[in-house]
Amino acid sequence: MEQVQGKAPPEAPKLALENDGRLTLTFIGAGSAFTKKFFQTNALAVKGKDHLLIDCGTRTPEALSLLGLSVMTVRNYLITHSHADHVGGLEEVMLMNRYVSRTKPLMAAPDAYRRELWEKSLRGGAAYNERSSGRWLRFSDFWDTVPLAPVPGADRELCEGRVGSIGLSMFRTKHIPDSAADWRLSAPSYAVVLDGRVLYTSDTRHDPELLEFALGRWPIEAIFHDCQLFTGGVHASLDELAGLPPRIRAMTRLMHYGDAVDKHRDRAAELGFPGFVEQWKPYRFD
Numbered sequence: 001m002e003q004v005q006g007k008a009p010p011e012a013p014k015l016a017l018e019n020d021g022r023l024t025l026t027f028i029g030a031g032s033a034f035t036k037k038f039f040q041t042n043a044l045a046v047k048g049k050d051h052l053l054i055d056c057g058t059r060t061p062e063a064l065s066l067l068g069l070s071v072m073t074v075r076n077y078l079i080t081h082s083h084a085d086h087v088g089g090l091e092e093v094m095l096m097n098r099y100v101s102r103t104k105p106l107m108a109a110p111d112a113y114r115r116e117l118w119e120k121s122l123r124g125g126a127a128y129n130e131r132s133s134g135r136w137l138r139f140s141d142f143w144d145t146v147p148l149a150p151v152p153g154a155d156r157e158l159c160e161g162r163v164g165s166i167g168l169s170m171f172r173t174k175h176i177p178d179s180a181a182d183w184r185l186s187a188p189s190y191a192v193v194l195d196g197r198v199l200y201t202s203d204t205r206h207d208p209e210l211l212e213f214a215l216g217r218w219p220i221e222a223i224f225h226d227c228q229l230f231t232g233g234v235h236a237s238l239d240e241l242a243g244l245p246p247r248i249r250a251m252t253r254l255m256h257y258g259d260a261v262d263k264h265r266d267r268a269a270e271l272g273f274p275g276f277v278e279q280w281k282p283y284r285f286d
Contacts, residue, residue, distance in 0.1 A: 013067065013280055014067060014068035015044065015067045015068060015069055016046070017046060017051040017069070017073065017074070017075075018046065018048065018049050018051070019046050019047070019048065020048075021047065021048040022047070022284050022285060022286055023045065023046075023047045023166070023194060023195055023197065023198065023284070023285045024045070024046045024047070024282045024283065024284045024285070025043050025044070025045050025194070025198060025200075025224070025282070025283045025285075026043060026044045026046070026280065026281070026282045026283070027041065027042070027043045027255065027277050027278070027279050027280065027281070028042050028043060028044055028053070028060060028063045028064060028067065028279075028280075029041050029042055029057065029059065029060065029063050029279065030255055030256070030257065030276070030277050030278070030279040031256070031257060031258070031259070032085075032228065032235075032256050032257060032258050032259075033057075033083060033084070033085035034258075035258065035259055036259055037259045038257075038259070038261075038279060039057075039059050039060070039062070039063040039279065040057035040058065040059055040060070040085035040086075041055070041057075041085070041255050041256040042054055042055035042056060042057055042060055042086070043055075043200065043224070044074075045166060045194055047164075047165050047166050047195075048164075048165055049164065049165075050076075050163055050164030050165050050166050051074070051075070051076055051163075051166075052076045052077070052078055052108070052163045052166055052168075053074050053076065053077050053078070054078045054080065054192060054200060054202070055078070055079060055080055055085075055086040055087070055202065056071075056077055056079070056086070056087065056088075056089040056090050056093060057084065057085040057086050057087070057088050057089055058084050058085060058088030058089055059088075059089070060088075060089040061089045061092050061093075067280065070096075071089065071092055071093040071096050071097070072096050072097055072100060072101040072103075074093075074105070075103075075105050075106060076105065076106045076108070076146070076163045077090075077093065077105060077106065077107050077108065078107075078108040078109065078146075078163075078168065078170075078192060079107065079108070079109045079113075079117060080170075080189060080190045080191070080192065080202035080203070081175060081187070081188060081189035081190065081202065081203060082116070082117055082120065082121045082187075082188075083203070086202070086203070087117065087121055087122070090121075090122055091122065091125040091126060093105065094122070094126050094142040094143075095126065095129070097142070098141070098142055104141075104142060104143055104144045105143060105144070106143070106144050106145065106146050106163065107143040107144070107145055107146065108145075108146035108148065108161065108163060108168060108170075109145075109148075109170075109190075110148055110157070110159050110170060110188075110190070111148070112188070113188045113190070114139065114145065115139075116188060118138075118139040122139070126142060146161050146162075146163055146168070147161050148160065148161040148168070148170060149161060154171075155171075155213060156171035156172045156183060156210075156213060157171060157172050158170070158171040159171075166194060166195060167194065167195045167196060168192060168193075168194065169192065169193040169196070169218070170190045170191070170192050170193075171190060171191055171193075171213065171214075172184075172186070172188070172189065172190060172191075173186070173189045173190060173191050173201060173202065173203065173204035173205075173207065173210060174186050174204055174205045174207045174210070175187065175189040175203045175204050175205060175234055175235075176189070176234045177234070178205070178232075178233055178234050182209075183207070183210075189202065189203055189204070190202060191204065191210065191214070193214060193218055193220070195285075196218040196219065196220075197218070197219065197220065197221045197222070197285055198220070198221065198222050198223075198224070198285060199211075199214045199218075199220050199222070199223045199224065199225075200224045201223070201224065201225045201226050202226065203226050203234070203235060203256065204225075204226050204235070204236060205234055205235065205236055206236040206237065206240035206241065207236070208244070211223070211244070211248060215248070220251070221251070221285060222251055222252075222253070222283070222285065223248070223251050223252040223253070224252075224253050224254075224255050224277060225241065225252050225253070225254060225255065226255065226256045227241060227254035227255065227256060227257055227276070228256070228257065228258060229257060229258045229260055229261065229263075229264055235256065238254070238264055238267065238268060238271075241254070241271075241273075242271050246272055249271055249272040249273050250272050250273075250274070251274075252273055252274070253273065253274050253275060253276070253277045253283075254268060254273060254275070254276045254277065255276070255277045257276055261276055264276075
């Protein structure tokens with residue numbers, strides 16, 4: 001679905017933060033970091049009375065507004081890595097909640113990464129707005145945290161926790177730099193599995209071992225996979241993903257795509273993918 005900047009099309013839904021109890025994933029944005037037609041990729045998970053926003057990029061507050069939500073009504077955030085199309089909206093989240101709603105939302109991020117996120121991405125725009133008890137503000141002045149426990153003996157720094165009824169499993173991906181041979185040599189970036197059923201890779205290079213890890217550990221029903229429309233750089237490409245086994249392609253929807261996506265829809269279908277994710281369409285899992 002193409003977007004006209006700043007204007008919602010007539011079919012834009014009004015999203016709710018509660019539902020009938022089925023896990024539902026709705027893409028607030030579906031595009032790449034530099035899209036001009038689509039909002040940057042992030043998704044809202046809802047299950048019963050619980051919700052979780054995965055990533056909050058630069059244009060996310062705008063996209064939420066078009067859907068009848070705000071950064072003050074969304075209470076739970078999960079962050080996968082520190083590129084601006086995934087964290088650029090967090091300053092608005094922090095400042096609006098601290099100074100307007102005067103509440104603290106929840107952040108789900110592994111402990112070591114959460115400290116890096118604050119020190120290297122969020123602190124400059126948030127810490128120096130005031131002094132509290134003789135000190136500049138800290139992460140804990142803006143956020144409460146979701147406990148994520150490391151899983152003993154698990155690969156990829158797997159950690160797990162919950163936001164209400166929504167189960168979370170986060171593990172490392174191979175994203176940046178493009179010279180990194182594996183996830184261990186990559187900067188922190190994470191995939192997430194929801195309720196042991198739905199794999200959301202967030203940003204990742206082509207990494208069949210990531211899929212082997214997830215499919216070998218959980219009964220995955222659906223995969224939402226990073227997919228750029230050319231080969232090279234720090235994202236998996238359609239050509240690379242074409243080499244996945246047919247059974248995996250059949251359960252994999254493609255996200256984080258560029259503005260030329262319409263030229264690639266037929267090929268994705270021919271390859272056996274269910275297609276590119278549709279922005280603002282709810283994906284439900286019974």
